[in-house]
Amino acid sequence: MFKLYKEYYCVYRIDVGNKYYYGSTKHMHIRYRDHKNRLLNNKHENKIIQHAFNKYQKFNMIVVAAFETDIECRNFEQKYLDCLNIGDNKKCMNISQNVDKIVCGPLSRKHKENLSIAARKKPRMTEKTKRKISESKKGTVISEEQRKKQSKSMRGKHSGKDNPMYGTKSPMAKIIILTMPNKEKLIFDSIFDAANHINVPYTTLYCWISGRSEFPGQTKIKVSKYKHLIGLTASYIGEA
Numbered sequence: 001m002f003k004l005y006k007e008y009y010c011v012y013r014i015d016v017g018n019k020y021y022y023g024s025t026k027h028m029h030i031r032y033r034d035h036k037n038r039l040l041n042n043k044h045e046n047k048i049i050q051h052a053f054n055k056y057q058k059f060n061m062i063v064v065a066a067f068e069t070d071i072e073c074r075n076f077e078q079k080y081l082d083c084l085n086i087g088d089n090k091k092c093m094n095i096s097q098n099v100d101k102i103v104c105g106p107l108s109r110k111h112k113e114n115l116s117i118a119a120r121k122k123p124r125m126t127e128k129t130k131r132k133i134s135e136s137k138k139g140t141v142i143s144e145e146q147r148k149k150q151s152k153s154m155r156g157k158h159s160g161k162d163n164p165m166y167g168t169k170s171p172m173a174k175i176i177i178l179t180m181p182n183k184e185k186l187i188f189d190s191i192f193d194a195a196n197h198i199n200v201p202y203t204t205l206y207c208w209i210s211g212r213s214e215f216p217g218q219t220k221i222k223v224s225k226y227k228h229l230i231g232l233t234a235s236y237i238g239e240a
Contacts, residue, residue, distance in 0.1 A: 002028035008066035009073035011080065014093075015060045016052040021093040024077045026070070032061050048093040070211070074099050172202075174236040176209075181231035198229060209234050 002010075005028050012028065014021040014035065025031040038044040039053045053059055064080070067073040078099050081092075160166065176194040178186045188194040191209075195202035207213040217230030 002032060002063065005063055005066050008068065009070050010066045011064045011073055011077045013062055013064050014049065015062075016049060016058075016093070017056045019048075019052050019091045019093050021046070021049055022064070022077060022080050024073050024099070028063065035059075035061065046093065046095060048095065052093065172206075176205075177235055177237055179233045181229065187237070194234065198232070200226065200229075205234065209236065 009024065009026045010028050011022065011024045012031070014023070023031070035044070035049075036059075039050060039059065042050065042054070044050040044053070049059075065073075065076055067076065081094060081097050081099065156162070172191055174191070176188045176191055178188065178194055178198065180186065186194075186197065188197065191205055192202050195205040198205070204213075208215050215229075215232055215234075216226040
């Protein structure tokens with residue numbers, strides 16, 4: 001649906017009824033899927049969009065503009081939000097008028113503590129309940145007819161060009177080149193091997209390479225945990 005834009009940073013609009021929402025991303029097909037799944041499961045973090053979707057039971061998502069750089073994309077989105085939020089605009093569903101406030105980053109210690117407290121307060125499943133669930137599942141057999149229906153419904157859905165990963169290679173399987181703080185260059189077969197070498201979670205290294213967060217020492221934030229990696233850079237082979 002959005003394959004034409006897979007190499008671009010896009011500003012998109014979501015229309016629900018007579019209301020609209022603006023956002024930006026470099027992965028349109030993923031963002032569309034995430035918005036759709038959260039709305040269908042009544043778990044969207046933007047309650048305005050969720051209430052509108054619950055009322056109309058459908059939404060439309062289109063690309064407004066596409067850019068080669070993230071900066072151009074975010075500047076365009078900000079101009080749109082500045083225009084939309086002049087006066088009392090009841091049709092705009094954006095909660096924040098500043099695109100910079102939407103950027104995700106590392107959780108603060110206070111936020112982590114709040115999440116931990118909330119998780120501990122959540123009631124845990126008792127052993128009695130676990131046994132009841134176990135007993136209710138025993139002896140459950142899927143009939144051959146049901147198996148055939150499931151097989152038929154899924155056949156060809158995600159094969160060939162219909163597969164979201166068609167023509168691409170997972171970033172987790174790409175060859176990584178690390179330039180260490182001492183300027184030594186090291187090559188690894190995967191992001192897992194590279195992350196193990198510098199002793200950081202592979203998800204952290206992925207965020208650095210993809211630009212979701214800055215490499216150690218490149219921000220004004222005081223570096224402590226990865227102080228020894230200041231000056232490190234990394235990239236996929238062929239994308240440096």
